Amino acid sequence: MKLDSILVIGAGTMGRGIAQWFAQQGVSVQLLDNNDDIAKEAIQSVQASWKKLEAKGKFQASEIQSFKEKLSASTWEEIRPDTDLVIEAIIEDAKIKTSVFTKLDSICNEDTIFASNTSSIPISSLAKELPEKRRENFLGLHFFNPAPIMKLVEVIKGHWSKSEMITFFEEWFTEKKKEVAICSDSPGFIVNRVARNFYGESLRIVSNYDVAKMQEVDKVLKKCGGFRMGPFELMDLIGIDINYSVTESVWKSFYHEPRFAPHQLQKKMVDSGRLGKKTKGGFYDYE
Numbered sequence: 001m002k003l004d005s006i007l008v009i010g011a012g013t014m015g016r017g018i019a020q021w022f023a024q025q026g027v028s029v030q031l032l033d034n035n036d037d038i039a040k041e042a043i044q045s046v047q048a049s050w051k052k053l054e055a056k057g058k059f060q061a062s063e064i065q066s067f068k069e070k071l072s073a074s075t076w077e078e079i080r081p082d083t084d085l086v087i088e089a090i091i092e093d094a095k096i097k098t099s100v101f102t103k104l105d106s107i108c109n110e111d112t113i114f115a116s117n118t119s120s121i122p123i124s125s126l127a128k129e130l131p132e133k134r135r136e137n138f139l140g141l142h143f144f145n146p147a148p149i150m151k152l153v154e155v156i157k158g159h160w161s162k163s164e165m166i167t168f169f170e171e172w173f174t175e176k177k178k179e180v181a182i183c184s185d186s187p188g189f190i191v192n193r194v195a196r197n198f199y200g201e202s203l204r205i206v207s208n209y210d211v212a213k214m215q216e217v218d219k220v221l222k223k224c225g226g227f228r229m230g231p232f233e234l235m236d237l238i239g240i241d242i243n244y245s246v247t248e249s250v251w252k253s254f255y256h257e258p259r260f261a262p263h264q265l266q267k268k269m270v271d272s273g274r275l276g277k278k279t280k281g282g283f284y285d286y287e
Contacts, residue, residue, distance in 0.1 A: 006087060032079070088100055098126055141154075142191075153180055
């Protein structure tokens, strides 16, 4: 197995972060989004990030130039069939993800490895409609935001995933200084299953929109719990809509287990369009 070229599907926060990190590892990256303008804007955003990192002395100008040469926006017509790896990083919707992988199956060589960055959907459920060879070359690669900085990556082995492929990625990511967690294929895997209570219990404590209470919960969990960010700060960073979607997915997958249940405050925030930092306002204001 080799990892010289990848395709990232989805140019949102996670997709562009994943693309940036791989380009920094010397991998040739195509970044694709159904909206071509979003893909182009993502490239510009990544390049602006590199410029700031260069100014801070994190990278040399020659390194930045090399990164730029490795990263490009792509359209469906420009996908390289012989790309080594495809990582899907789109909306947390199983039907939409499955349709994307079905389309990719008709484009990519059979040896191309397919991976999903899903936060909560079992990998085997995304692979089950694909041909046998493709199911064997299918796994979960769950990165964390911001992907260029966060060390952890969950490597999820689906029912059909080849063991040697899992070993390959474990060794490859470790060599690149990522911290690898090998996960069983269950809803939420490790982090997002545990995190449902981190968010859910905090929402139940606060109950309604009350900035003072949210600040108190965030402060206690940072000061006493050792977390770098409190739950409300973190939901604002991730996106309250994304957090709510993952919560719903895990809850439904566990047959509406009460401890995983979404909270009405999450839904109110999503319905009002206050989604966190990306909308300049969520549980806190960012104007």
